Amino acid sequence: MPPSASRKPVLILAALIAALPLALPNDYTYEVAILVGLNAIVCVGLNLLIGYAGQISLGHAGFVGLGAYGSAILAARYGWPAWLAMPASVAGVALLAWAIGRPILRLKGHALAMGTLGFGIIVSIVLATEDRFTGGPDGMAVPPLLVQGEKAWYWIVGAALVGAVWLAQNLIDSPRGRALRALHGSEVAAGALGIDAAAHKLSAFVISALFAATAGALSAHYAGFITPGKASFLHSVELVTMVVFGGMASTLGAVAGAAVLTTLPQLLTVFKEYEMVLLGAAMMLTMIFMPRGLVPTLEKALAAARRRPR
Amino acid sequence: MVLRTLLGALALALPALLQAQPQPIRIGAFLATTGPAAFLGDPEQKTLELYVEKLNAGGGLLGRRLELVAYDSAGDAEKARGYVKRLLEQDKVDLLVGGSTTGETMAAVPLAEAAGVPFISLAGAVVIIEPVKKWVFKTPHTDRMACEKVFVDMRARGVAKAALISGAGGFDRSMRAECLKVAGKHGIQIVADETYGAGDTDMTAQLAKIKATPGVQAVLNAGFGQGPAVVTKNYRQIGIGLPLYQSHGVASKQYVSLAGDAAEGVRLPAAALLVADTLPDADPQKKVVVSYKRDYESRYKQEVSTFGGHAYDGLMLAVEAIRRAGSTDKAKVRDALEATRGYVGTGGVVNMSAQDHMGLDLSAFRMLEVRKGDWQLVK
């Protein structure tokens, strides 16, 4: 693949992020944009694991929650300044992912789904039960960052997202990324080619956990408040849905999936009691008609249109 | 010629006329009308809609119409935060009422404080008003008050050692923490502390442990939803003959109908609203609770619950404060709220102050007992 191709997603995204504020009338819309950005960061990382390495994680919200609570507890209970607490929390979560990754990634298919699911649930229960540290199910307040205000946070999250996409693209185009994709095709065949399956799966797992924890820490300090719901099973399922919906093995797809599935409930809220029905129906219909996800289907349509003889 | 002049004058006057049309008073609400706390949010929403309608029919407030802008936060603190942002920035409301659960309320608190908008919370935990926050008030009794009311009643029955069983939700854990804190002050020793998970279908294991604990004389179940109903049925099933107390989280007929005969003899602290008809006429709350009960039940064909009652109190306190302040100027309304004295609501008589943004004392809670499927006031 020509090196310039991999820079396209980053440039497209950076352009979008720079131009979007023109369309955002008030702080509430900025908030939605920031939430999209935070979800997108997690999804880009999760996409590396699901779309490229071909693994599944039904507990990724656990990493988001740990990243958020780690930073919040260090800042609120131990008085660490936020710029120190956040990286420390992210590093801690990455270490945890590395420690549990090895045994869990030995599982395959449904066993892996169950293993990651179990991890996510264990995390959310522990967060909700240890009220002395975490404030319990009602959550805890988080000291805000020195930077305040929706507009400032928009640029912070936007920059973080561009950075995440750039990192992801670099990884995908590197020999390591190609090894991951070989793994996805067939673990046995890849092994026969001398690729250390376990090591590559672990690195994809740890990197995706890192992205998730970063998004978690950022969201904790942005909102000034976190609850264990961040690590819930439903949230993990939402994240996987965003990745698949946007299109697996497509970084921009992950961003698009996050964008659509974060804003859709906000838009559907005007339908009050019909919101759930419409959301479920929307998810089902899109997946039936665009089975490979939003972005790959659009890309195929564009390619077909271009190929049509004039 | 005359016609043209008239039309011209009208055209010039029209903007001024439209301007003179008073802006409605916007009340912003974020309630858990779906989700695990739906049986809090549903009566709250219905109550707010009913009384906004009634107030408008009676001429509105300060000559202006009342407008209710309500969103469903589904018991989710993050959603609540988003909707409060929307209410403050996009809908530009004058006042906030809502936050069915403590998590949702606490997520909204920093936003209300930063924006300087009065916020009346409908959630239970004591942490909402302690420490006192300038713009945040609440109408329901605190979970600490519920613990204290139960412990006082236990003491009166000669109980010195009690067991606690609670669920995993925010309300449950917050009340459990408060009870553990204040038990000693009331001479009660907690000898067992069991919990169950959300959606659990059987609590006999935990209750068997409690039954086998030496010296236990009474059991308090801090929870809401279907957990306490299952606990109550399991309690009778394994034959624990000790007094069972529930929390105000199940202060609704739904609990009684779910638990059936097993609920006979169960005591819980609740607002006078539940026994509106049997209150003595001299009771200061009698008029208000009977009138609310009649309005709500005739309109919605459902039994009243204390949760709807708290929403009623929240709305009325806001309306009274706006009336006293003479405008919707947020700072003036806040001061008027804080100056509320002697307001008689469904939850009790409210006396706010700069240190107390809830205004209820222990007498606002009544101890009720379930007898033959109905509530009875315990003297």
Place this chain on the structure above:
Amino acid sequence: MLEQYLLSGITTGAIYALVALGFAIIYNASHVINFAQGEFVMIGGMASAAFFEAGLPLPLAVVLAIGMATLVGVLIEKLAVEPARDAPVVTLIIITIGASILLRGLATLVWDKKIHRVPAFSGETPITIGSGAGSATLLPQVLWVLGVSAVAVALLAWFFRRTLTGKAILAVSHNRLAARLMGISVRRVLAVSFGLSAALGALAGVLIAPIAFTSWDVGVMLGLKGFAAAILGGMGSSAGAVAGGLALGLIEALGAGYLSSAYKDVFAFLIIIAALVFLPHGLLGRSAAERV
């Protein structure tokens, strides 16, 4: 007290087993994990409550409720799964997730958000087994749960081994192409699988409603636990689903009784993960050869 814990564990275990069976059957026929399985349980409970409250006698309400759930299952298969049959498995899973959200939303519209009770099939007087310290009590409804579940499992085994449709379902689960070549209509098999799983789920919902009540969101937790049980027992194995369900129920009850009731679910999931690390195909699953 051990007796009480065991009884409590077997009761919840039987319910998990029925839900897990539903997962196993659909998985076998289509390799799809049906995230809407919990909602079939919910429909069973809520529909029977609604029919009963409308005045129908309980047995009729129960039968109608199960029938309604079966219909919903078949509809989902026809309208949502079949049109996407060539899509990757992950997409199908997301479709079932969408279906579960849709069903929960419909439940709040068709019924309501309140908690409902269904009367016990044969009364509420507790039965005491044993005496003194080694005694345990159980509700008559629990006997219904255990009895009907056992009968259902036995009937399923007979169905899969002795009837043509059952054997067709097994054939499709082993090798879809070969089954088609033998003249088996995969479409029909899929429809029957979904209908059957829905019926099983609804049966579980109907049995447990008198004990644990029912509401529009009762399916979320039960679906999750049923899924865990199915994988623990070996995804795709019916006997495994039953074994996994009972095992999960017992682990939870014993964990609550002997360790900490606050962490009983954590304990259960840790054990499941450990079991999977040592037995990657579950308790009773067969190890499959991996094609390169």
